[in-house]
Amino acid sequence: MRILRLMVKAAGPFGPQFRATLRVSAIATLVQAAAYVTFIPLLIELCAEPARTDRAWLWVGVLAALVIAEAALRIREMGFTYDYWHLVTEDVRLRLGESLRGMPPQELSKRAAGDLTTVVGSNVTSATAAISSLSALFIKLVTVPAVLGIIVLVVDWRLGAVVLIAIGVAAPLVGVVRSRSGTGFRDIDAADARAADRIVEYVQGLAVFKATGQAGADAPRLNAVLAEQHHAQASANRSASIPVAALQLLVQITVVALVAVGAALMLGTSLSLPLLVAVAVTAARFAEPVALAATMTRLFEMSEAALSRIDDVLSVEPLPTAETGARPRSFAIEFDNVAFAYDGHAEPTLDGIDFTVPERSMTALVGPSGSGKTTITKLITRFADPQSGMVTLGGIDISTLAPTELLRHIAVVFQDVYLFDDTIRANIAMGRPDASDADIEAAARAANVDTFVRRWPDGYDTRVGEIGAALSGGERQRISIARAILKDAPVVLLDEPTAALDTESEVVVQEAISALVKGKTVVVIAHRLSTIVGADQILVVDDGRIVQRGAHGELIADPDGRYARMWRAQSEARHWHAPASAVSPMA
The missing domain is CATH 3.40.50.300 (P-loop containing nucleotide triphosphate hydrolases)
Incomplete structure (x- = not known):
């Protein structure tokens, strides 16, 4: 239920469709369980002396109708995956983006880029996959054994006692699997986020790592988090493997015990042969989803880890703003x-x-x-x-x-300029996306960008590389100032914009700043x-x-x-x- 609540929350505006799909899945699962139950009267009619074939055919018809009904419901159940999965994925990422936009910058600064990349990337993929498919599987794995267990209890209380004992033994094992898997997958997610962050750091700082002999196999900062990631994965697998194996063994023992007790009851004339066969079929059908559930518990916990990380970002309250207009x-x-x-x-x-x-x-x-x-x-x-x-x-x-x-x-010019891996024109236009080419180039001339752009064949369509790596520090700073000039905000904040520049670049940038701050509050x-x-x-x-x-x-x-x-x-x-x-x- 905890996982399902997180799924409904993550589904956001598609929550009603998701809940409707869960209802369809529950009905389909009950119909499936009812189809298994029809084997009991069917076998009774076939094993009668003489066989009551007309009644047997009636039950075959009921079985066929239930199978067809289940198939129709399953098709409708899959409609959510086909019609809404991609929409839910897009919506979750948009809501995460909106949450990050409204998140207090102080809170945002605490979160590493790799961590947020993992949340918006792989965590969203895992969560929406869980919403679209695992949720229905979860209902099936819970409902089918529950219904079949009740049927066994109705057939004979002693057979039901076997099931109840098995449940009593399985419950703490399931708890151990959930606890260990949940902790393990949260550790894996955290390790993945740290690894992603260090990979970004490694790529961006590769020149420094090469210069200090810490690139490739000799990259201690990267190797440390990759080793941590490997350890988290191995530890999670080891910690849950024994209880999962114990659960699967318990399922097999329960099936054998049901058949053995049923055979003993039949020999003691307390149970007919048709009922024994029906119990054996029911036990087999009972065992399949329970055994699968023992393995799938870890997958559900992995989904919960992804859903929890998404919920952690979505739950951050934005800075309060009075609605005064x-x-x-x-x-x-x-x-x-x-x-x-x-x-x-x-x-x-x-x-x-x-x-x-x-x-x-x-x-x-x-x-x-x-x-x-x-x-x-x-x-x-x-x-x-x-x-x-x-x-x-x-x-x-x-x-x-x-x-x-x-x-x-407010326009801000930082000491450390961030440029996007796009053209010079696109980077300047960030200050005012609807600006015309003429306005962009006028801002560029005011910021002394035009002096170096004219040297390149592609001019303003020259790509600057990741974080502006193709440009010098002074050139990046001038593009940043051109962006601020284009925005034309009445307030300008300058955070040591020339501190890291050489004397020649400083003179040119100071000229650009003079154009920027004219008539502004600075x-x-x-x-x-x-x-x-x-x-x-x-x-x-x-x-x-x-x-x-x-x-x-x-x-x-x-x-x-x-x-x-x-x-x-x-x-x-x-x-x-x-x-x-x-x-x-x-x-």
């Missing part, structure tokens, strides 16, 4: 006494953050790594809600804005202080607090302040030269 009319950003701690962290990452970014102004965030700068920008995009305080956009609490409404007004995380001297205000963040604020001239005027010390350190670093002793004599 509010829309910002202006685009100033304000943090009002904001405190925030990541899940599982006792110490707050931000504490008492108060500042305002006026509309169409630039605010720079500077400070050491881990001070909370990136967390501030994440809260603006509602990565999570602060534990206290409020973040507003245009005077409206962003927690009352629908995520699509909030992000429609928050920039700066690593190189020389790039933000013109900011309207600079916030110095340290240990989750704002320790200084002001324009560059004001902050540099305080020689003992944190900003002035950072400025001097960077100025000295720009004039650093390698000592003569460090220079190679071959230079």
Whole structure:
């Protein structure tokens, strides 16, 4: 029942059709069991002295009618697989996609890419296969033995006692199989997810692995999870094999016991020969689904593991949003006494953050790594809600804005650019999918993308490779900026966009950023202080607090302040030269 409830939940909008199919399956199984029961009166009529052939033919007709009825019901039962299986598969994946889209980013960041790939890929395939076929098989495996067991009990209580004893012995064995299989398949699923994640990591980081001699057979990070995956599979198989074998042996012993007790009763004239034959036929039919169920229990538990992982993603509550329909009319950003701690962290990452970014102004965030700068920008995009305080956009609490409404007004340029394995044109168009080619190329020219695109024969139709691997860091960053220019959002967040670039690329990217931020409300995380001297205000963040604020001239005027010390350190670093002793004599 637990598995069936998960199946109904996974079936989603197709739940009514799925439940109807289960009802048809149950009726078909009862008809099948009734067909087996007709063997009892049929054999009685054939073994009578003299044989009552007219009545026997009547029972043959009943048997034929039941067989035909079952066949018709089975055809209708299979209709769900033919008509809805692919629709359920598509719907589950779409609901998973919707759940991931609405999932709080803080929650999403905890889940590895390989784990989610396994859920959306193989787990959905296993779950929908269970919904389409295993569910009907489950009903058959349970209903047929139950009905036949009742028939045996009605024929003779002593034969029924054999069945009841067998059930009493089998129940704990089934529990052991379910427990071990469930744990084993959950372990296998977790190991598969970790392996998928490491495979993605291995492919993306292959150049690094080659350079460090950790590729191929000498890849310890990949080999470790593959070994873990093998161990989980082998352990799951071993742990359940003995109780499964014991269940199958018990089924065979029960059949032999039924026939033996029936023969003893017949010899003692307590049971007629026709009934003994009927009991033998019933016992054989009883044994088949029960023996199959002993093996299939593991398959049901595997399906439950897949269904549970899907349910785990679908059950995550999205960030709450008040249904106010509010829309910002202006685009100033304000943090009002904001405190925030990541899940599982006792110490707050931000504490008492108060500042305002006026509309169409630039605010720079500077400070050491881990001070909370990136967390501030994440809260603006509602990565999570602060534990206290409020973040507003245009005077409206962003927690009352629908995520699509909030992000429609914000463009983000990250330090680590993600490009899709598509053309340059398609990657820029991500900023506004309905943009014309002319608009895309205008944004590209503003971001200095056109300067390198013209060198390639395919121009804007050049594919960039996986994660933009065919491009340099500066080229990827310029495409990211072109994407943001095309979106033309009133708020722009820049997370150290030039930190990893060489001097030449930095100059070109800075020109592109200048085109992007014109007339916008801008928050920039700066690593190189020389790039933000013109900011309207600079916030110095340290240990989750704002320790200084002001324009560059004001902050540099305080020689003992944190900003002035950072400025001097960077100025000295720009004039650093390698000592003569460090220079190679071959230079």
